[in-house]
Amino acid sequence: MSFREDYLFWRLAxxxxxxxxxxxxxxxxxxxxxxxxxxENKKYQVIRLLRYDIDWSNWMQRDIELTAANGEQIRRQLAKRNMNVLNLYVSTYLPVDDYEYRISKPFVNPNNSKTNVTTVIFDRNGYNDALGRLTELLQTDVSFTLKNEYEEQEIEAVKQATLAQIVIKAKSEQELFKYGKPFFTYIFIAIQVVMFLLLELNGGSVNISTLIHFGAKSNPLIIEGEWWRFFTPIVLHIGLLHLLMNTLALYYLGIAVEQIFGNFRFLFIYLFAGFAGSLASFVFSPSISAGASGAIFGCFGALLYFGVIYPRLFFRTMGMNILIIIGINLVFGFTVPGIDNAGHIGGLLGGFLATGIVHFPKKRKLLSQLFFLITAAIVTFVFLQIGYKS
Structure with a gap:
């Protein structure tokens, strides 16, 4: 046996x-x-590679239809508007009957036009033509030479090299989620619980004068010089339900963000987002306010930044859930009275900007980081000017 097609399958892979x-x-x-x-590939987001000796073209047609159905499932999982699937067969020979008309154009399911399947057949006699077709479709040179015969050891070698690459990529992706161990998340949870108890022991967490005394956001007092009120509201909560909801959110989001970005990057992101939320509330809302919501929305902003840098990993793991939760929270904030949505949006944008400043551990994008730093400084300056003058 020559094993040529088996080698080609793994060489393509x-x-x-x-x-x-x-x-x-x-x-x-x-x-x-x-x-x-x-x-992120603009031509073909999914490639399906099959080593199978095709006999009849009607079998191939049914298989193409199944490939389109599977591609549609992947499209929905990845939340893509459209999906192009490149379907590659590695077969010893071409189908024995007429088959060209089945693959001359991309297959489109008549019930769903969002997933297209383009098919190329690699056979023993037409492998160079197939490579040329592949180069044309991908718009990049795909070329390598094949011998007439291969030993099983050669096939095993290229297979193991391929699987090793897959393992390395998987490990590098996993490492992105495991850089740091949560520390400051637990510290902030402990602080806000302690502060809640202090509020309750000194007049109650829903008492306006008590909240102001302990540092709630108060526009007149900030204008008089109490700038720390941009930060102290982060650890204060109005009522037990407010505390429980934000503590639960901080537990899940804070741990995720701190594991990805590390302890001190998380500390900066959380505090800057909390400040940004208070600043936005200072500009757009005259009401007394308190809570970690702005800083927690900053964690959402950090995860959105993750999605910008690693879009496919983001949507494969948490992307749609994050977007849906953000959307629900913002709609809830706009429709339910008494919610400081300016603080939420300010925290979201602040968290995104702060994450752009610190970027990822052991990685640098100096020009991008400088851009985020300048943008954050300009936005902060403008909002402070607006808030103090108004």
């Missing part, structure tokens, strides 16, 4: 993983079907 930087979605138990994705 290795190219897409190492050069194309596609990520594995699924590998079948017999290791003859491989699904890959790269949602």
């Amino acid at each position: 290795h190219y897409f993983v190492s050069v194309g930087e596609y990520r594995i979605v699924q590998l079948s138990k017999d290791q003859k079907e491989l699904w890959l994705e790269k949602i």
Whole structure:
């Protein structure tokens, strides 16, 4: 046996993983079907690679339809408006009957036009033509030479090299979520619980005079020089329900953000977001306010920044849930009276800007970080001028 087609299957897989930087979605138990994705690719977000000796074109047609159905499921999971799937067959021979009309154009499900499947067949006699077609579709040179015969050891070598690349990519992605151990999240939770008890022991957490005494945001007092009231509201809460909701949110979001960005980056993000929320409330709301909501929305902003830098990982893991929760909270804030939505939006933007300033651990984007720093400084200055003058 020549094993030429088996080698070609894994050689293509290795190219897409190492050069194309596609990520594995699924590998079948017999290791003859491989699904890959790269949602930021403008041409083909998903590649399906199948090692199978095709006999009749009607089997291929049914398989293309199933491929389109699977591609549609991936499209929905990744929240993509449209999905282009590149379907590659590695077969010893071409179908024995007429097949060209089945793959001359991308297949589109008549019941759903959002997922398209473009098919290319690699066969023993037309492998160079197939590579040329692949180069044309991807608009990048895809070329390598094949021998007439291969040993099993050669196939195993390229397979292991491909799987090793997949493992390395998976580990690097996992490391993004495990850089730091939560510390300041627990500190802030403890502080806001202690401050709540102090409020309750000194007149009650819903008592306006008590809240002002302990540092709630009060526009007149800030104008008189009590600038610390941009920060002290972060650890004060109005009522037990307010405390419980924000503590629960901080527990889940704070841990996630602190694990991704590390302790001191999280500390900066959280405090700056809390300040930004208080500043926005200072400008747009005359009411007394307190709570960690602005800082917590800053954690959402940090995760949105993560999504900007790592979009496919973001949407594959938490993206849609984060966007939905943000949307629900903002709609809730606009429709329910008594909620300081200016503080929420200010915290969200502040958290995004703060994360852009510190970026990721052990990674630098100096020009981008400088841009975020200048933007944050300008926005802060303008809002302070507006707030104090009004």
